[in-house]
Each structure stands twice: as structure tokens, then as C-alpha cells.
Amino acid sequence: MTVELERENRTFRKQLVITASPRARATVNSPLLRFVRDYADLLSKYEIHATNGTGLVISGTGLFTPNDLKLHNGGVNGGVAELAAIVARGECDAAILFLDPADPWSDSVENRALRRVCIRRKVRLLSTYSAAVQWANFEADINSIGNSVGDAVDWRPLNWSEGRSNVTASKQYEALPVEHRTLALIAHDEMKREMVDFVNANLDVITRHERIITTGTTGWLLKLIFASNSRQAEMLATIEARGEVARARIRKVCSDLLTDSNTKQRKNAALRNLLQAIRNELHLTTNDEFVQKVMPLPSGPEGGDVLLAVEVLFNRCHAIVFLHDPMSPHPHETDIRLLERTSQLPDIYAACVSDRLSAERWAEGVRTELSGNWQKESLSDRLRLKFGLVDVVLVNQESDVCSEPLGTALARACAGYLNQKLIDLVSDASIQEPSEQIRIGVTWGWGTRQVVLEAVAMETERLLRPPARSLMKSVIWSPAIGTIAQKVNNREAASTAQQLKQFFGGEASGSLGSAFDAGDVLLPSDTIIAVDDLLNANFVLATASCWNESNGLYQAAGENRDLLPSINSVAVACVSGVFLDSNGIEVSPKCKIVGMSLEQFRQIAAKGSVLLMSGGEDRRIALLAALRAGIASVLVTTSQTASWLLRQEFVPYAP
Numbered sequence: 001m002t003v004e005l006e007r008e009n010r011t012f013r014k015q016l017v018i019t020a021s022p023r024a025r026a027t028v029n030s031p032l033l034r035f036v037r038d039y040a041d042l043l044s045k046y047e048i049h050a051t052n053g054t055g056l057v058i059s060g061t062g063l064f065t066p067n068d069l070k071l072h073n074g075g076v077n078g079g080v081a082e083l084a085a086i087v088a089r090g091e092c093d094a095a096i097l098f099l100d101p102a103d104p105w106s107d108s109v110e111n112r113a114l115r116r117v118c119i120r121r122k123v124r125l126l127s128t129y130s131a132a133v134q135w136a137n138f139e140a141d142i143n144s145i146g147n148s149v150g151d152a153v154d155w156r157p158l159n160w161s162e163g164r165s166n167v168t169a170s171k172q173y174e175a176l177p178v179e180h181r182t183l184a185l186i187a188h189d190e191m192k193r194e195m196v197d198f199v200n201a202n203l204d205v206i207t208r209h210e211r212i213i214t215t216g217t218t219g220w221l222l223k224l225i226f227a228s229n230s231r232q233a234e235m236l237a238t239i240e241a242r243g244e245v246a247r248a249r250i251r252k253v254c255s256d257l258l259t260d261s262n263t264k265q266r267k268n269a270a271l272r273n274l275l276q277a278i279r280n281e282l283h284l285t286t287n288d289e290f291v292q293k294v295m296p297l298p299s300g301p302e303g304g305d306v307l308l309a310v311e312v313l314f315n316r317c318h319a320i321v322f323l324h325d326p327m328s329p330h331p332h333e334t335d336i337r338l339l340e341r342t343s344q345l346p347d348i349y350a351a352c353v354s355d356r357l358s359a360e361r362w363a364e365g366v367r368t369e370l371s372g373n374w375q376k377e378s379l380s381d382r383l384r385l386k387f388g389l390v391d392v393v394l395v396n397q398e399s400d401v402c403s404e405p406l407g408t409a410l411a412r413a414c415a416g417y418l419n420q421k422l423i424d425l426v427s428d429a430s431i432q433e434p435s436e437q438i439r440i441g442v443t444w445g446w447g448t449r450q451v452v453l454e455a456v457a458m459e460t461e462r463l464l465r466p467p468a469r470s471l472m473k474s475v476i477w478s479p480a481i482g483t484i485a486q487k488v489n490n491r492e493a494a495s496t497a498q499q500l501k502q503f504f505g506g507e508a509s510g511s512l513g514s515a516f517d518a519g520d521v522l523l524p525s526d527t528i529i530a531v532d533d534l535l536n537a538n539f540v541l542a543t544a545s546c547w548n549e550s551n552g553l554y555q556a557a558g559e560n561r562d563l564l565p566s567i568n569s570v571a572v573a574c575v576s577g578v579f580l581d582s583n584g585i586e587v588s589p590k591c592k593i594v595g596m597s598l599e600q601f602r603q604i605a606a607k608g609s610v611l612l613m614s615g616g617e618d619r620r621i622a623l624l625a626a627l628r629a630g631i632a633s634v635l636v637t638t639s640q641t642a643s644w645l646l647r648q649e650f651v652p653y654a655p
């Protein structure tokens with residue numbers, strides 16, 4: 001029975017898979033484009049499956065409709081694995097693989113796995129332009145229409161169920177409970193006894209998973225030896241129906257599991273007797289619930305590893321116990337490496353262990369989780385969840401009392417994050433034109449100035465590699481508040497912006513003038529424009545401090561202090577001239593502060609682009625007020641302050 005494909009008589013478009021390395025598709029006369037243009041009429045009769053980069057080049061010719069072309073992930077992001085799975089399932093007639101030897105990607109594990117599975121599944125592999133032309137002229141079915149799916153394989157077992165993804169529709173990671181997870185079990189022949197021992201010792205953990213998917217031989221072995229006698233009889237009949245090759249394969253594996261004498265006699269023994277001998281020798285416990293959940297895919301050499309890799313790619317497999325034998329050659333080594341590579345892709349959340357010790361420790365971790373004694377989320381995860389933050393950076397210090405060492409540690413962590421953010425911004429492919437600017441807002445205070453000093457120190461210590469100055473030409477460092485002090489003060493936002501420009505490169509916009517606007521004088525138009533421009537900031541660096549007599553801004557304001565909220569008011573926090581009470585509600589000063597408003601902070605934070613640095617016992621109330629006000633998206637703080645924040649009530653502001 002085939003679950004995936006309807007095999008009744010009907011017409012369908014045959015499928016063709018195509019991928020090309022970057023150099024093989026880069027120019028107008030590249031092999032890919034020449035072939036596509038010359039044989040567009042033939043190709044349009046197929047349903048074409050292509051990796052994303054290749055597919056966009058094909059669609060860009062204007063010769064195909066959206067119905068002709070199905071785009072998969074990029075090759076490096078699992079797209080070739082998807083194509084290999086189509087081949088492994090016998091769903092396509094041919095695979096076109098245009099490679100340029102000068103491309104490092106040409107000899108990738110992914111492409112080698114695709115070639116191997118094509119050969120194994122007897123799918124026509126066209127790896128040169130001339131071979132593709134010959135296929136198009138003499139071999140391709142011009143009608144490309146049929147009444148059967150050809151050599152499609154029943155790759156899904158009868159008890160197949162669709163796995164749950166641990167990534168939400170919004171592409172956020174979701175920690176599924178064990179009962180909703182999928183576990184993959186794979187073992188090379190030399191490691192199958194280890195796998196049996198592992199399963200036997202950890203049935204309590206393994207059986208709690210919703211699905212257990214395996215490659216063919218491993219799966220059938222586990223089903224047979226852990227099944228009750230009545231269930232085993234049913235499966236033995238299934239094995240018999242699979243043919244002599246399948247029976248011989250299972251019999252050999254079962255014989256190899258036994259270690260005592262009379263091996264030859266056992267090899268010739270009935271399979272049922274071999275299974276009973278294994279149970280006796282290994283002291284196995286039967287468990288029909290486990291047996292029912294096991295879903296064997298085709299064997300590894302028949303494409304099982306490739307099919308499993310696709311489950312991993314779409315986050316439908318959450319843990320892989322792959323007992324790999326590194327000392328024995330394997331004919332499908334490329335498929336094995338493809339599976340391992342897929343589990344290592346970004347945004348793939350699948351635990352993968354490859355040895356018995358690691359597997360046992362993984363099982364113990366799941367057992368602890370099931371007992372309720374395991375904290376699923378890290379301290380950072382819980383902060384992100386509670387306060388709606390994009391990212392959290394926690395600094396570990398013995399003391400959480402505000403001090404110079406603590407401030408330095410926070411600034412150093414902030415410098416590291418800012419540096420990586422700059423690298424991301426200036427390398428963003430969306431920023432193509434020199435006219436497109438990257439604006440970084442900089443607030444007032446000791447903390448932001450210290451970030452510059454720590455960046456310099458980290459570069460000196462070879463701990464930090466800033467982006468190349470040539471990449472920084474489009475970056476503008478902008479003060480987020482006007483001048484506070486009446487005398488020269490290196491904490492001014494404009495001064496810090498200049499220092500950041502000197503270290504990282506780019507440009508620095510000028511001062512906004514005085515931060516204090518009593519309302520009797522109109523602000524210069526360029527100042528108004530500069531403040532408005534801050535709303536378009538790509539990123540803002542800010543600090544939160546308590547509003548009291550020791551506040552640096554209060555001390556620097558001099559005779560302008562009377563224009564600010566009084567120390568005895570309800571204000572508890574100051575973020576670059578924005579004053580907040582303990583609930584995150586703005587406290588208005590007696591004058592207009594020239595700089596970013598609370599609403600601007602909120603709008604930029606909503607885009608995930610306000611980094612707020614604050615920590616220490618003395619600043620906790622201020623930090624909580626800032627979080628309640630919704631003016632942070634990335635937080636740099638201490639572990640102790642993070643724990644305190646989690647114990648506080650949080651009511652986000654209502655936009």
C-alpha cells in the first residue's frame with residue numbers, strides 16, 4: 001500500500017529535478033541557461049523541482065509558469081537533500097546536475113549523495129551539458145505524460161503518521177513536550193547490538209516519544225525482537241512477504257547479534273528461533289507500545305538516510321541516535337554525512353548523538369525532563385518569553401552591586417553584541433546602493449561611552465574583529481539626545497557617536513544642540529529633521545539608570561536641573577532623557593527634551609533594534625520600568641538581575 005502517492009490510473013506530469021552550482025548558472029551562456037532556453041518546450045511538459053538559487057535563474061528566463069516550477073530550499077540549506085529524497089522515492093525520471101569544478105560546492109556531500117541515490121534508484125543522471133542535450137534529443141519522453149508513477153517506492157510504513165514540527169508558523173522555535181516529539185534510531189551493522197542494548201535499557205524514555213522513525217534494517221530488527229509473541233508472528237509474516245533478500249538480511253543481522261557458540265547452526269535456524277535466542281542472551285523486555293511506534297523507512301543504502309534527512313530538515317524529527325561505526329566503510333557514506341550535515345543547519349532544532357555514551361546521557365536528560373525536575377528554558381529564554389525580547393545577553397559576575405568592574409563587564413558584552421550587529425547590517429544583501437544609509441542611534445551616559453572603550457580594549461587583546469572600514473561607509477552614528485552639560489563632558493551622546501565613528505568607521509552626525517528646549521525658541525529645522533531621522537534608525541544603543549541625585553545626567557544638567565522631573569517625583573528611571581515611573585509610564589519634564597521620544601524608542605524596539613544595557617542591584621527598578629515601557633528589544637544585564645526580573649510582575653504597555 002502506498003500512502004504518499006495515489007496509484008490509481010490517472011494522468012500526471014512527470015517530475016524532473018535540476019540543480020546547478022553558482023558558476024554553472026551565473027552567466028547568460030551558462031550551461032543551465034543555454035539548456036533551459038534551447039529545450040524550454042520539452043521542460044515545460046515536466047514538473048520541475050529545483051533548489052532555490054537554480055529555480056530563480058530558471059524562472060527569470062520568463063519561459064515557465066509558476067505551475068511548471070517548484071522551488072525548494074537553497075542547496076546549502078537542505079535543498080539538494082529534498083531533491084535527493086524525490087529521487088529516492090522514485091518520483092522522477094531524470095536528474096540534471098550542472099556543476100563547475102571551480103565551484104567548491106560542486107564536490108559537496110549533498111551533491112555526492114544526490115549522485116549516489118540516482119545511481120541506486122536507476123534514475124538518469126545528467127551531469128554535463130552534452131549529456132543533458134543527448135537526453136533531451138533522444139531519451140526524454142516528448143509527451144511527458146503517463147498513467148502510472150513508474151518506479152515509485154512505498155517508502156512510508158503502514159503505521160506512518162505526520163510528525164509535529166517544533167518550529168511555529170512564525171519561524172520561532174517551540175519546545176515540544178516529549179510526548180509530541182519524533183525520535184530517529186539508526187545503527188550500522190557493527191553497532192546494532194549496541195542499539196538493542198540501548199533501547200532495552202531506555203524503553204521507558206524512548207516509548208514516550210510520539211514517533212520513532214528508523215532506517216529499514218534497524219527498524220525491523222527492533223520491531224521483531226521487542227514484540228510480544230503474538231505481534232511477532234504478524235511481523236514475521238510481513239518479513240516473509242518481503243522476499244528472500246529481506247529474510248536473509250534480517251537473519252544475518254540476528255545471527256551477528258549472538259555471541260555464544262554454534263553460530264553456523266543459528267544462521268540456518270528459523271528466524272523465530274534466532275529472535276528467541278537474542279531475547280534470552282540479551283535479557284530483553286517485550287514492549288508492544290514501542291513496537292507499534294517504530295516506523296521503518298527504507299534501509300540506508302536504499303535512501304533511508306536521505307528520507308530521514310528531509311524529516312530533520314522540516315523540523316519533524318527532534319532527536320537522532322545514530323550509532324555510527326567509523327571503522328567500517330559504508331557504501332552510502334555520502335547519505336550518512338548528508339543526514340549529519342542536515343542536522344547541523346541553522347534553524348534546525350534536532351539533537352544528534354553518535355555514540356553509546358552520548359546516547360545514554362541524552363536518555364538520562366529526557367528522563368529528568370519527564371520527571372518534572374528539568375527547567376526547559378534557560379534564564380535567557382525565560383526573559384525573552386516574559387518581556388517579549390528579541391535577544392538577551394547575560395553577564396556572570398560574583399557580585400551584582402553596581403561597581404566599575406560590573407559596568408566594565410556589561411559594556412564589554414555590549415561591545416561584542418554591537419560589533420556582530422554591525423557586521424550583520426553592513427553585510428546585509430538588501431543594502432546595495434551607497435545612498436542607502438545605516439543609522440545607529442547613540443544615547444547619553446557613562447555606559448555607552450564605556451562600550452567604545454571596551455571595544456578598543458577587546459581589539460587590542462585580539463578578542464574582537466570589527467567589520468572592515470570599507471564596509472562601514474554607509475553607517476551614520478547619530479546622537480539620540482542633545483547636549484546635557486554646560487561644560488565639556490565625554491558622556492555626551494554626540495561625543496560618544498564621534499568615538500564610535502573613529503573606532504568602527506562611517507560618519508557621525510553633529511550635535512543636536514542643547515537638550516533643553518523651554519519652548520520660547522523654535523528649534524532649528526536641521527535639528528528637527530535630525531530628531532525625526534532617528535525614527536528610521538537601524539539600531540539604537542541605550543542605557544537605563546535610576547533617577548536620583550547620583551544620576552549622571554542629573555548632575556551634568558547643572559542649572560537646567562529645574563527643567564527636569566524633581567528627584568522627589570514619581571520618576572524612577574531615565575533612558576536618555578525619557579523619564580519613567582515604576583510602571584513604565586512616562587513622567588514629563590518641565591521642558592521639551594531634544595532627542596528621541598518614548599514613542600520613537602517603542603517603534604524602533606518593535607522592530608527588534610534597541611539594545612538596552614543595565615544591571616546591578618541599584619538599577620533593577622529602573623530596568624524594570626524600561627521593560628514595562630516597551631523600549632527594549634535586546635537586553636544586556638547580569639544573571640542576578642535577570643533572576644530578579646523574572647520574579648517581578650510584568651504588565652506590558654498598551655500601544
